[in-house]
Amino acid sequence: MEGVDHLAHERNKSEFDVDAMKIVWAGSPHAFVVSDRISKLVASDPGFRKDNRSTLSRKELFKNTLRKAAYAWKTIIDLHLSEEEAAKLRFYVDEPAFTDVHWGMFIPAIKGQGTEEQQQKWLPLAYKMQIIGCYAQTELGHGSNVQGLETTATFDPQTDEFIIHSPTLTSSKWWPGGLGKVATHAIAYALLIVGGREQGVHGFIVQLRSLEDHSPLPGMTVGDIGMKFGNGAYNAMDNGVLRFDHVRIPRNQMLMRCAQYTCLCMPSDAKLILEPCILIRVSQVTCEGKYKQSDVPRQLVYGAMLYVRQTIVADASCALSRAVCIATRYSAVRRQFGSQNGGPETQVIDYKTQQSRLFPLLASAYAFRFVGEWLKWLYADVTQRLQANDFSTLPEAHACTAGLKSLTTTATADGIEECRKLCGGHGYLCSSGLPELFAVYVPACTYEGENTVLLLQVARFLMKTVSQLGSSKKPVGTIAYMTRVEHLMQCRCGVQRGFAELSADLVEAAVAHCQLLVVSKFIEKLQQEIPGKGVKQQLEVLCNIYALFLLHKHQGDFLSTGCITPKHAALANDELRSLYSQVRPNAIALVDAFNYTDHYLGSILGCYDGNVYPKLYEAAWKDPLNESVVPDGYHQYIRPLLKQEIRTARL
Numbered sequence: 021m022e023g024v025d026h027l028a029h030e031r032n033k034s035e036f037d038v039d040a041m042k043i044v045w046a047g048s049p050h051a052f053v054v055s056d057r058i059s060k061l062v063a064s065d066p067g068f069r070k071d072n073r074s075t076l077s078r079k080e081l082f083k084n085t086l087r088k089a090a091y092a093w094k095t096i097i098d099l100h101l102s103e104e105e106a107a108k109l110r111f112y113v114d115e116p117a118f119t120d121v122h123w124g125m126f127i128p129a130i131k132g133q134g135t136e137e138q139q140q141k142w143l144p145l146a147y148k149m150q151i152i153g154c155y156a157q158t159e160l161g162h163g164s165n166v167q168g169l170e171t172t173a174t175f176d177p178q179t180d181e182f183i184i185h186s187p188t189l190t191s192s193k194w195w196p197g198g199l200g201k202v203a204t205h206a207i208a209y210a211l212l213i214v215g216g217r218e219q220g221v222h223g224f225i226v227q228l229r230s231l232e233d234h235s236p237l238p239g240m241t242v243g244d245i246g247m248k249f250g251n252g253a254y255n256a257m258d259n260g261v262l263r264f265d266h267v268r269i270p271r272n273q274m275l276m277r278c279a280q281y282t283c284l285c286m287p288s289d290a291k292l293i294l295e296p297c298i299l300i301r302v303s304q305v306t307c308e309g310k311y312k313q314s315d316v317p318r319q320l321v322y323g324a325m326l327y328v329r330q331t332i333v334a335d336a337s338c339a340l341s342r343a344v345c346i347a348t349r350y351s352a353v354r355r356q357f358g359s360q361n362g363g364p365e366t367q368v369i370d371y372k373t374q375q376s377r378l379f380p381l382l383a384s385a386y387a388f389r390f391v392g393e394w395l396k397w398l399y400a401d402v403t404q405r406l407q408a409n410d411f412s413t414l415p416e417a418h419a420c421t422a423g424l425k426s427l428t429t430t431a432t433a434d435g436i437e438e439c440r441k442l443c444g445g446h447g448y449l450c451s452s453g454l455p456e457l458f459a460v461y462v463p464a465c466t467y468e469g470e471n472t473v474l475l476l477q478v479a480r481f482l483m484k485t486v487s488q489l490g491s492s493k494k495p496v497g498t499i500a501y502m503t504r505v506e507h508l509m510q511c512r513c514g515v516q517r518g519f520a521e522l523s524a525d526l527v528e529a530a531v532a533h534c535q536l537l538v539v540s541k542f543i544e545k546l547q548q549e550i551p552g553k554g555v556k557q558q559l560e561v562l563c564n565i566y567a568l569f570l571l572h573k574h575q576g577d578f579l580s581t582g583c584i585t586p587k588h589a590a591l592a593n594d595e596l597r598s599l600y601s602q603v604r605p606n607a608i609a610l611v612d613a614f615n616y617t618d619h620y621l622g623s624i625l626g627c628y629d630g631n632v633y634p635k636l637y638e639a640a641w642k643d644p645l646n647e648s649v650v651p652d653g654y655h656q657y658i659r660p661l662l663k664q665e666i667r668t669a670r671l
């Protein structure tokens with residue numbers, strides 16, 4: 021029935037103020053208002069339609085993405101949207117595109133690593149999209165090992181230029197988004213060579229294509245790297261390949277300021293303002309061909325990755341909550357078995373097995389939201405300290421961003437797939453939105469640092485901390501708890517031995533550390549004042565589910581290390597079941613609090629009114645395969661089979 025809210029009875033059951041929860045989810049009343057307005061604007065504009073995406077060929081999809089990006093830009097200009105509103109608009113347009121890397125990496129890299137002069141020259145052009153940039157770090161032969169990059173940038177003092185060159189096939193830049201067909205410029209990372217000496221990897225601004233006719237400039241071989249996982253999805257993005265053949269760029273196109281330490285200022289209304297504010301010079305090449313390096317830690321050149329990883333954690337809660345919203349609404353609509361006296365069958369959300377798979381994911385979505393908020397704060401804090409030449413918290417910030425990026429993206433990718441299974445067969449349909457969401461999301465486990473490689477960084481940080489236990493250097497911040505873990509003192513002497521040999525176990529330790537971070541930040545959130553009837557109580561239930569679910573999942577580890585007894589494990593399990601019952605009446609309201617439009621969800625199974633079956637039925641008939649009753653190919657391939665004429669048919 022059109023116009024009827026099939027989930028109204030579920031919404032009536034809820035025991036808390038959903039509007040207040042929407043504000044908690046958004047982060048502030050201001051953030052909610054902006055997000056709500058922009059999401060509705062996008063949803064109501066046919067120019068941003070996306071329901072036909074999975075039926076387009078790659079070329080059609082790509083061209084459609086270009087059209088949408090241009091249309092989004094026109095909308096931003098016409099409506100005079102602020103930077104914050106424009107970012108929200110791109111988010112709700114919900115299509116991987118070159119603009120993600122232009123705004124998310126190219127501009128921040130210049131802001132963070134460019135000198136004042138470089139910023140003055142390049143940023144106005146980039147902000148007006150008169151140039152379009154990409155971030156060209158990864159190569160065919162090396163991604164994780166940044167120090168292993170082979171592209172060279174050799175300084176020529178005669179002409180005051182760098183010569184950018186790809187000496188081998190494996191040095192071809194490979195993967196950068198937007199590079200394949202769109203970007204006019206790149207931040208290219210290359211091994212700096214000055215006076216015959218290698219000086220480590222640095223970033224350079226390189227023009228790739230003509231601003232007149234878009235043809236590649238002399239010395240550039242550039243193209244798309246080909247189809248990626250999932251039919252539509254991430255194929256809207258032109259990930260590219262690039263080779264340099266002795267390309268010359270002026271000396272002033274080497275990024276010579278510090279890394280990407282952009283200050284995140286959060287005034288009282290919690291409006292996020294991005295301001296570049298650190299002016300440390302990490303290294304410099306003079307016109308005489310002298311390489312100068314300051315005494316600040318060289319790790320500052322990794323700042324871009326620190327910044328982007330922090331944003332990826334915030335994005336994880338968006339992707340997971342979206343999948344959970346679809347699976348929860350559909351689980352309340354779907355009925356199987358259990359009909360009594362001809363009454364309706366049981367809603368699948370009432371099965372304890374469904375709850376035990378779904379509700380921990382719901383709790384995770386909220387948990388990742390709050391740890392993402394905290395990580396933003398941590399990043400702002402480290403940038404402020406760097407301003408005062410205090411580098412002491414940089415290793416902790418690196419461990420937190422790397423570890424939480426790894427933990428949240430792995431859990432989100434797995435969670436989306438679990439949500440697909442929770443929707444049974446219909447979850448496999450593209451119209452459920454889940455296959456595309458998974459295909460678009462899953463590379464987050466690889467880009468911006470492969471997840472295991474990042475966990476090894478966390479493990480290294482933890483082992484370094486353990487090795488210092490008992491010394492005058494006391495662990496503080498997120499590792500302060502380590503002084504309280506007695507047996508760590510005993511293993512202190514052994515930690516320097518066999519890191520590589522024990523790395524698989526150390527990665528598990530790193531995951532446990534990151535889980536502890538997520539749980540503790542959820543608990544800290546609950547210690548704040550949270551307005552709205554019943555809101556805090558609901559969050560307490562979710563926090564307990566998150567923590568106890570982890571304890572239940574890893575009870576073998578907890579039992580074998582004597583941290584809990586079998587009785588504790590059984591109690592935790594009982595408590596978990598009781599918590600699921602408490603969430604049940606509030607489940608639909610808890611996903612409504614994400615405030616997603618049907619357009620953004622892009623899922624018939626997750627539509628707000630729960631009117632799933634008529635919509636699925638209608639959508640099936642719109643599939644291009646149903647345009648004709650008898651399919652193309654019938655006369656050539658089906659009829660000869662049926663008529664036993666296969667031997668004489670021309671196939």
Ligand SMILES: CCC/C=C/C(=O)SCCNC(=O)CCNC(=O)[C@H](O)C(C)(C)COP(=O)([O-])OP(=O)([O-])OC[C@H]1O[C@@H](n2cnc3c(N)ncnc32)[C@H](O)[C@@H]1OP(=O)([O-])[O-]
Binds near residue numbers: 167197
């Ligand atoms: C929309 C999608 C767009 C996608 C875009 C992309 O994917 S773009 C491409 C994205 N690509 C990637 O993400 C590539 C992933 N790879 C990497 O990030 C690095 O190669 C590495 C961290 C794995 C190794 O680094 P390394 O070869 O230098 O070796 P090392 O391990 O010996 O570390 C030396 C020291 O530096 C420290 N430190 C390290 N990082 C940071 C940091 N960010 N901050 C602060 N500190 C950091 C580390 O703790 C250590 O400190 P210690 O112990 O000496 O005090």
Ligand SMILES: Cc1cc2nc3c(=O)[nH]c(=O)nc-3n(C[C@H](O)[C@H](O)[C@H](O)COP(=O)(O)OP(=O)(O)OC[C@H]3O[C@@H](n4cnc5c(N)ncnc54)[C@H](O)[C@@H]3O)c2cc1C
Binds near residue numbers: 162165466472
């Ligand atoms: C969709 C997508 C978009 C991307 N966009 C960009 C972009 O815009 N710009 C850009 O520069 N790059 C981009 N990348 C590249 C991305 O950053 C790299 O793929 C990523 O950093 C992983 O590096 P790799 O491919 O070299 O993986 P590898 O390092 O080759 O990983 C392969 C396997 O080796 C393991 N491994 C590697 N090193 C170690 C170690 N030390 N110890 C134990 N195990 C190890 C890993 O765990 C993994 O299992 C993108 C990638 C994807 C998929």
